[in-house]
Amino acid sequence: MNHGIGVDIAFFLLAVLAIYSGWRVFCTDSMVRASFFLLVSFIAVGAIMLLLTAVYLGVAMFFMMAVEMMVMALFMVMFMMNPAGLNPMKMVHQERVAMAVGAVGFMVLGAMALFAEFPERPLPADLEPVAALGRELLGESMLIFESAGIVLLTTMIGVVVLSSHRGRYGGAETGSVPPGLMPGGEPAGQPAQGEDSEGGHQHHHH
Amino acid sequence: MIWEQLVLPTLTVLLALGIGAYAVAVLDRLIAGALGLSRAGSAWLAPLARGAWLLTQSANVTEAPDWQAWRLAPLLYLMLAAVGLALVPWSASLVATDLATSVVLWGSVEALATVVIFLHGWSANAPLALIGAYRYVALGLSYILISMFVLIGVALPAESLQFTQVVASQAELWNVIRQPLGLPLFLIVGLGVSFWGPLNLADSTDLAGGTASEVSGPPRLAWNLARAAMLVAFSGVAATVFLGGWLGPWLPGPLWLVLKMFAVLLALLLAGRLLPRLSPERCVTLMWVVLLPLSFVDLVWAGLEALL
Numbered sequence: 001m002n003h004g005i006g007v008d009i010a011f012f013l014l015a016v017l018a019i020y021s022g023w024r025v026f027c028t029d030s031m032v033r034a035s036f037f038l039l040v041s042f043i044a045v046g047a048i049m050l051l052l053t054a055v056y057l058g059v060a061m062f063f064m065m066a067v068e069m070m071v072m073a074l075f076m077v078m079f080m081m082n083p084a085g086l087n088p089m090k091m092v093h094q095e096r097v098a099m100a101v102g103a104v105g106f107m108v109l110g111a112m113a114l115f116a117e118f119p120e121r122p123l124p125a126d127l128e129p130v131a132a133l134g135r136e137l138l139g140e141s142m143l144i145f146e147s148a149g150i151v152l153l154t155t156m157i158g159v160v161v162l163s164s165h166r167g168r169y170g171g172a173e174t175g176s177v178p179p180g181l182m183p184g185g186e187p188a189g190q191p192a193q194g195e196d197s198e199g200g201h202q203h204h205h206h
Numbered sequence: 207m208i209w210e211q212l213v214l215p216t217l218t219v220l221l222a223l224g225i226g227a228y229a230v231a232v233l234d235r236l237i238a239g240a241l242g243l244s245r246a247g248s249a250w251l252a253p254l255a256r257g258a259w260l261l262t263q264s265a266n267v268t269e270a271p272d273w274q275a276w277r278l279a280p281l282l283y284l285m286l287a288a289v290g291l292a293l294v295p296w297s298a299s300l301v302a303t304d305l306a307t308s309v310v311l312w313g314s315v316e317a318l319a320t321v322v323i324f325l326h327g328w329s330a331n332a333p334l335a336l337i338g339a340y341r342y343v344a345l346g347l348s349y350i351l352i353s354m355f356v357l358i359g360v361a362l363p364a365e366s367l368q369f370t371q372v373v374a375s376q377a378e379l380w381n382v383i384r385q386p387l388g389l390p391l392f393l394i395v396g397l398g399v400s401f402w403g404p405l406n407l408a409d410s411t412d413l414a415g416g417t418a419s420e421v422s423g424p425p426r427l428a429w430n431l432a433r434a435a436m437l438v439a440f441s442g443v444a445a446t447v448f449l450g451g452w453l454g455p456w457l458p459g460p461l462w463l464v465l466k467m468f469a470v471l472l473a474l475l476l477a478g479r480l481l482p483r484l485s486p487e488r489c490v491t492l493m494w495v496v497l498l499p500l501s502f503v504d505l506v507w508a509g510l511e512a513l514l
Contacts, residue, residue, distance in 0.1 A: 059310045066317035084336055130306055
């Protein structure tokens with residue numbers, strides 16, 4: 001082992017941060033806070049990957065997770081009946097099943113860490129982690145990663161199409177028109193049909 | 207060993223942060239004066255007086271804010287600016303963090319800035335700050351893709367994701383000429399990441415200050431300082447990837463970089479003073495319909511050039 005004591009200290013601090021913020025995800029009462037506690041947890045894991053000299057994967061973790069958690073928080077706020085994500089809400093459900101699965105998963109992974117025999121393979125001096133990863137991703141494994149990418153993209157589009165099929169005021173394909181103030185009345189909150197057809201401007205210059 | 211690996215880089219970053227943020231404040235006031243806009247007091251002393259005044263004011267309190275996020279957001283934004291400055295190479299050897307993936311790390315600084323600015327507005331638990339926060343998410347998710355394609359474009363001729371390599375690849379021809387679409391697009395990203403001037407959707411005057419509308423006293427000082435520092439960090443990155451970084455005849459490398467950073471800052475601050483603020487809807491449409499396709503063109507251009 002040729003790393004200094006600083007690496008060990010950093011590893012333990014980051015590991016504690018990752019576990020603590022991961023635990024807070026389930027304790028908080030807000031979609032937005034839960035998303036960003038998860039982000040903190042992922043950032044700590046990304047920094048641990050940097051310590052393991054996975055210099056691209058670690059930094060990519062920061063990048064991907066920052067955008068992903070922001071988008072996740074935004075979509076949750078958009079689809080939940082919780083204006084702007086400000087109201088408290090319960091962030092856990094099916095606790096018993098989740099706890100059982102979590103405990104089993106922890107034991108399996110913990111057993112692997114304790115009982116598996118890890119090979120002693122020091123890094124070659126001329127290793128270029130970024131270039132090696134690039135060759136792997138765009139070389140032999142290209143078909144796998146590209147097809148996984150396309151499948152994920154279509155899944156995302158499909159999920160949005162399915163879940164936004166029915167909007168707050170009826171079917172999405174008929175356009176989102178709020179109901180009238182009276183039964184069968186004109187849609188409420190619509191801009192008045194002015195004489196200038198140039199939508200948006202309500203000013204009249206005299 | 208300790209001096210070269212810890213003290214010198216930290217000192218460089220802190221100096222650039224402090225002097226740079228002050229320079230932004232002075233430059234912005236000088237530009238305002240030159241354009242005939244009203245400004246109170248001397249351009250050199252006014253920022254300091256304003257900072258000292260903010261420091262003595264009490265910090266405003268809203269009803270039930272998310273304290274952790276609200277107080278941490280300005281500091282986190284300042285830290286992101288510091289991370290950005292740490293990646294900027296001042297010369298071939300003087301660079302705080304010569305990471306092999308520094309281009310990607312700058313990309314994550316931009317992405318995390320969106321999170322931090324959103325949290326700054328969201329956690330105040332006040333309507334105008336909240337509107338500013340959600341507006342900024344729309345802007346942040348729009349410019350991040352443009353930034354990514356432009357940065358991949360500059361990494362292609364360097365065949366590396368390292369800023370020092372990107373500078374070395376510009377020894378013959380700067381990227382600003384090699385990829386003419388790159389710098390204009392990247393400057394727009396810079397206005398976005400520091401929500402300055404035409405892209406100030408988060409803290410705009412129509413929202414009475416937006417995400418900062420409920421913030422006063424020392425937290426406000428930290429927020430203003432962080433915005434200026436982010437502008438400096440961005441100008442350092444822009445000068446590095448498009449204007450050849452430390453490269454240049456006669457003068458020493460760090461001085462060249464400072465001059466180029468000033469040129470970028472001047473362009474951004476002038477744009478901030480001269481261009482009107484875009485409305486959020488129009489801004490998002492412009493980003494996705496015009497600027498994102500232009501960044502594809504920039505990337506294809508860079509790729510074809512790298513092949514030839």
